Amino acid sequence: MAKIKNLIVGCGFSGVTVARKIAEDFGEKVVVIDAREHIAGNCYDYWDGNRICVHRYGTHIFHTNLKEIWDFVSRFTKWYPYQHKVKGLIDGQLVPIPFNLNALHQLFPESISSRMELCLLEKFGFNKKVSILDLQKVKNKDLNFLAEYIYQKVFLEYTTKQWAMKLDEIDSSVLGRVPVYVSRDDRYFQDKYQGIPLEGYTKLISKILDHPNIDVRLSTPFSKSMEYERLFYTGAIDEFFDYRFGQLPYRSIKLDFIEFPFSRFQDAAVINYPCNYDFTRIGEYKWFLNNQSDKTVVSYEYPESFVLGENERYYPIIKDKNVELYNRYLDLAKDIPNIYFLGRLGDYKYYDIDKAIERVIKVFGKRKK
Ligand SMILES: Cc1cc2nc3c(=O)[nH]c(=O)nc-3n(C[C@H](O)[C@H](O)[C@H](O)COP(=O)(O)OP(=O)(O)OC[C@H]3O[C@@H](n4cnc5c(N)ncnc54)[C@H](O)[C@@H]3O)c2cc1C
DSSP states (O other), X not given: OOOEEEEEEOOSHHHHHHHHIIIIISOOXXXXXXXXXXXXXXXXXXXXXXXXXXXXXXOOOEEESOHHHHHHHHTSOOEEOOOXXXXXXXXXXXXXXXXXXXXXXXXXXXXXXXXXXXXXXXXXXXXXXXXXXXXXXXXOHHHHHHHHHHIIIIIIHHHHHHHSSOGGGSOHHHHTTSOEEESSOOBSOOOSEEEEXXXXXXXXXXXXXXXXXXXXXXXXXOOTTOOEEEEXXXXXXXXXXXXXXXXXXXXXXXXXXXXXXXXXXXXXXXEEOSXXXXXXXXXXXXXXXXXXOSSEEEXXXXXXXXXXXXXXXXXXXXXXXXXXXXXXXXXXXXXXXXXXXXXXXXXXXXXXXXXXXXXXXXXXXXXXX
């Protein structure tokens, strides 16, 4: 078989952005392979029998402050201007997540909530995002009480379920993803650009791949026998090196999809259950594109450990010893010419979609033809 000029492993956002860049900007042929039977990686979605667009690997909302990334992706889709809101069941009430001033007033009597609000405003200012760890450090009786309440009701059990770790073992970058928000803004993201691709992520990605220089091969796992001039690998780096130093740990998720014979299941696209049940959250898919149907589909998310061959890698577990292990694999990669590890699995990093695309675009900024 002839040598492939550019072989790309993975049809997720990272792999397809590489493919498009090489095909379009460099005018070279590329072959993109994926072990799965579908494109779009973990952003894969499909239209079910009720015309509801379901995200097979869990709810995905595109959001970014990076105009360059928004412009790039917008070449391939129109958008539904969805603004994501998440609620959490706390003390029997559905309150905004991240915890904000509206949640505060909903959960506490007015006399107490107003006092706490003033303390928060004095200490942090309006519209500020504060990590729970910083809130816990404040020396103020009311805020100490509030910090302990939020810690117990919003973070502690959710985090234990999600990561199977104690809060103090979790990397601050992970905790920082859900701040306490001194604001009345109930949205989950404040990015300038947010939305859901009007025809879904799979369609968007199929359009990125739609170029005469791009050849897509599905149900095709990478094999060492493949011959190529350059390899862009968005699969797991430890797998590539046959787990020579051991496996990089991940958390996984079991998603239980249920269809209900009525039109609305819950009050927001995503509802978190920090203190109840074994699942962490329920996503209801018709919210994202406002799909009209007299049925609805939801997914219950049960976090679990990643076990090779049994489930999927979802979240890298960011800890010093795991990052050291990753760096050992990366050192091996340095000795192989023309191989680039990218994406959430190749870089062993949590990336939102925009950051995964940005990472690829940066690599191409540096690389000469
Ligand atoms: C539960 C969850 C929810 C998320 N929600 C959001 C969100 O709301 N907004 C957001 O911006 N981001 C979200 N993300 C992040 C988003 O999923 C990632 O940014 C994105 O999927 C990264 O794309 P990728 O191409 O790097 O990886 P992936 O999408 O995982 O693609 C990698 C591809 O490589 C293939 N592959 C791997 N190994 C091989 C091999 N050996 N041979 C052939 N093919 C192989 C895999 O089959 C896969 O298709 C979420 C992530 C999770 C886990």
